[in-house]
Amino acid sequence: VKYHKIPNETVRRLPIYLRGLMLLTQNGNSSISSRKLSEVVNVNAWQIRKDFSYFGEFGTRGIGYNIENLSSEIKKILNLNTSNKTALVGAGNLGSAVLSYSGFAAYGLNITAAFDNDPDKVGKKINGVTIEDVSRLNVLKRRKIDLAIIAIPGPEAQNVADTLVKAGIKGILNFSPCRIGVPKKIKVITIDIATDLARLPYYTASS
């Protein structure tokens, strides 16, 4: 089932809600009001209710949302209930940090392959994943890897993206500060940590 008409901004918040719900479960909660969830995820309660309204009715007046049902529905919508194998390209500082990051598993995401063009890195193992030569990117289709993370400096990112598209990748998480051009059916999400840091002075200046 593919859910249509969910705005991109709502899709962006769904994993954040999911993270909040996982935290609430860990703390022994089984249901939650939109107001209480609002405090955990730092999104307005009316926005939460509006976001959830795109995929049906979950809340019960006076009780709130059933956390287990809601989590499972969000996972279904995001397609996180199937295996999502991911390849990493670039095993420098950022790539190594991504490989060592332990937070993916909770979402059913697994980095199962990593590539670099540095012969000194090829063959080394980080967090159980052996770095392969970047010339081997064409194995991705055979290994049923649909997602890729680009963690290399700007100029080469487009070349890598072109190769990834040829290798059958459907979605790219891009850490390079460059815009990447890909065919329309490929989804690219760019993470620019500068845009996050750039929000802080709004809250901290003249306070």
Next chain:
Amino acid sequence: VKYHKIPNETVRRLPIYLRGLMLLTQNGNSSISSRKLSEVVNVNAWQIRKDFSYFGEFGTRGIGYNIENLSSEIKKILNLNTSNKTALVGAGNLGSAVLSYSGFAAYGLNITAAFDNDPDKVGKKINGVTIEDVSRLNVLKRRKIDLAIIAIPGPEAQNVADTLVKAGIKGILNFSPCRIGVPKKIKVITIDIATDLARLPYYTASS
């Protein structure tokens, strides 16, 4: 001047608009319609118009927004038109990647200090910044550093945050997967790359 009533979600998008406007300026544009900006920044045109409506009227019918005026207004709102000195705590893989990242300057953000507890790292220089021992965090106030980036693994993050607050830090960009508790007047923005990767399967599954 402090602009009130701008929702957090709008504040989150302002640096993204700013990045798009910088790109458009580089490409020789001087004005832009909300529809065209929408394509550059990947946010709905109505959402862009609504966001801009919080801080006045910028668009001219048939011409669009003046890019220079709009950029300068966004910078003013975000307090990016003053120097924003930032400290980094944690010079591991992620911290080193952050220190080497060249994208901050465009927003007037500067990482001017870096700290680690590893004696092998202390004294080394990355991108012109010398790593100092983490016991020296109390110098931040004297150096007029208001912002900090936490790039260390989970468990120690809270201790570091406590020390940063004592050292007069007003805003924290947190890369550790943990929730950090701070006094209410301190702003914490947490970056969890897993929540970004977790959006990709929504777009790529069954396509």
